[in-house]
Amino acid sequence: MADVAKLAQVSYQTVSRVLHDSPNVHRDTRDRVLAAIRQLDYRPNLMAQALVTGHSKTLGVVSFDTTLYGPASTLLGIEQAAHGAGYSVSIASLQSLNRPSMLGAIARLQGQGVEGIIVIAPQKSAVEALLHLSHRVPLVAVEAGPDESVPVVAVDQSAGAASATRHLLDLGHRNVWHIAGPPDFLEAELRISGWKTTLKKAGIQPPPFTHGDWSARSGYEIGQRLAKNHEITAVFVANDQMALGLLRSLHEAGREIPKEISIVGFDDIPEAAYFTPPLTTIRQDFTEAGRRCLRLLVGLIETGEPSANVMVAPELVVRSSTTAFRR
Numbered sequence: 124m125a126d127v128a129k130l131a132q133v134s135y136q137t138v139s140r141v142l143h144d145s146p147n148v149h150r151d152t153r154d155r156v157l158a159a160i161r162q163l164d165y166r167p168n169l170m171a172q173a174l175v176t177g178h179s180k181t182l183g184v185v186s187f188d189t190t191l192y193g194p195a196s197t198l199l200g201i202e203q204a205a206h207g208a209g210y211s212v213s214i215a216s217l218q219s220l221n222r223p224s225m226l227g228a229i230a231r232l233q234g235q236g237v238e239g240i241i242v243i244a245p246q247k248s249a250v251e252a253l254l255h256l257s258h259r260v261p262l263v264a265v266e267a268g269p270d271e272s273v274p275v276v277a278v279d280q281s282a283g284a285a286s287a288t289r290h291l292l293d294l295g296h297r298n299v300w301h302i303a304g305p306p307d308f309l310e311a312e313l314r315i316s317g318w319k320t321t322l323k324k325a326g327i328q329p330p331p332f333t334h335g336d337w338s339a340r341s342g343y344e345i346g347q348r349l350a351k352n353h354e355i356t357a358v359f360v361a362n363d364q365m366a367l368g369l370l371r372s373l374h375e376a377g378r379e380i381p382k383e384i385s386i387v388g389f390d391d392i393p394e395a396a397y398f399t400p401p402l403t404t405i406r407q408d409f410t411e412a413g414r415r416c417l418r419l420l421v422g423l424i425e426t427g428e429p430s431a432n433v434m435v436a437p438e439l440v441v442r443s444s445t446t447a448f449r450r
Contacts, residue, residue: 124165169327181211182420183232183240183260187220187249191337192364192392193310193407199242199264200413208417213237220249233260239325239420241265241272246307261423265416266309274423276416276433283405283437284317287359287387290403294327294385295448296357298372301332302345302369304361308337314361314389335365342368350376356448357383363388363395363404370398370444385445400443411435 128138133152138228140148141156148156150232159165182205185265186198198214205212213235215228225242232240239261244250253271255263264273291299301318305313315332322329333342349355350373366388370380378384380400388395391406415433422430 126163127156127159127165131155138196140420179236179238180209181213181235181237182417183213183229183235183237184212184243185217185220185225185228185232185240186214186243187217187246193266193409194243194245194364196407196409198411200409200411201241201243201265201416202413203410204413204417207247208421210238211336220244220246220252222252225249225252230260239263239424241416241420245309247309247312248307250309261427263416263420263423265412274419274432276412276419276428277435278407278409278412278437279434280313280437281317281320283389283407284314284359284361285321286437286439287389287405288318288321290441291357291359291385291387291445292327293320294357294445297328297383297448298322298327299357300330300349300355302342302349302358302360302365303332303334304365305336306334311361318359327438331436334362337362337364339364339368339371341365343372345369346372349373349374350378354362355385357445358384359387359389361389363390363392363398363402366402366404366444367394367398370402374399381444381446382449385448387445391440395440396442398444403445406438406440408435408438 124135125139128135133156137148137152138156141153162289184201186194189195202212213232215232217224217228229240237260242264244253244264245266262273264275266277288299299322303315319329333345335345342360346369360369366386369386373380373384380386388402388404391404395402395404415435419430419433
């Protein structure tokens with residue numbers, strides 16, 4: 124900063140005011156300082172600033188090593204919201220979200236001076252790892268279920284499943300079958316609950332369901348079995364990738380979609396609108412979830428006061444894979 128001040132022929136304090144976007148700097152002076160910054164390729168020392176201010180403006184995120192659309196999109200939403208609010212993000216990506224690995228990741232992030240930590244916790248093991256967790260910095264979890272150990276931001280998975288099921292019932296289908304996600308995922312459990320509850324409220328006994336593993340392959344293999352049952356006219360699938368596999372298996376079996384079977388997915392991945400036929404699905408707003416998560420965490424950082432859990436509403440997106448029941 125002293126070099127910038129010398130080149131711009133201003134005081135050290137004036138450089139500081141320009142860097143902090145103070146309005147009390149004449150326009151010509153500001154332009155000289157910014158030109159000197161560019162010429163010297165000056166970058167503020169964030170660690171030095173943190174020592175002076177006591178704020179690192181850095182957040183930690185604990186996630187698990189995955190290419191699954193939901194968790195990956197959640198991480199992207201958090202990063203975008205953090206950068207928009209002037210925070211940098213340090214990510215600890217784990218192979219498994221058990222208690223020892225979680226404690227280790229949180230300790231590493233604390234050692235980096237983060238001001239708060241977000242844990243992406245879609246699996247039951249991750250929720251168990253968060254129970255009664257002792258931590259020195261504010262901590263928020265994403266998709267961690269109803270536990271009260273830490274504040275939680277989540278998309279309302281049960282409401283999304285209920286919306287998908289009601290859509291198919293409103294089209295006149297007498298029952299709705301379900302391909303569920305893996306049993307160790309909270310989202311899979313909550314989507315099963317929303318599906319079952321909606322059918323029971325309509326006076327319908329839920330049929331047997333099968334767990335997939337979120338992959339198109341598992342949807343395809345389950346679909347090969349479902350295609351043989353000509354009583355099935357509607358299927359709610361717990362994610363779009365498995366729905367893609369189901370679509371292929373039904374096409375191969377000669378089952379017309381949606382004339383014979385209507386299908387609803389979950390997530391609204393970018394490719395869903397280009398399936399054959401385009402997929403009706405439940406859209407999760409990961410950008411909004413990231414904003415809400417950041418808002419909750421920053422509130423904790425600034426006030427230290429706990430806040431209520433936050434639910435983000437999902438949205439039904441109707442496309443060509445569903446139609447009215449015909450017999």
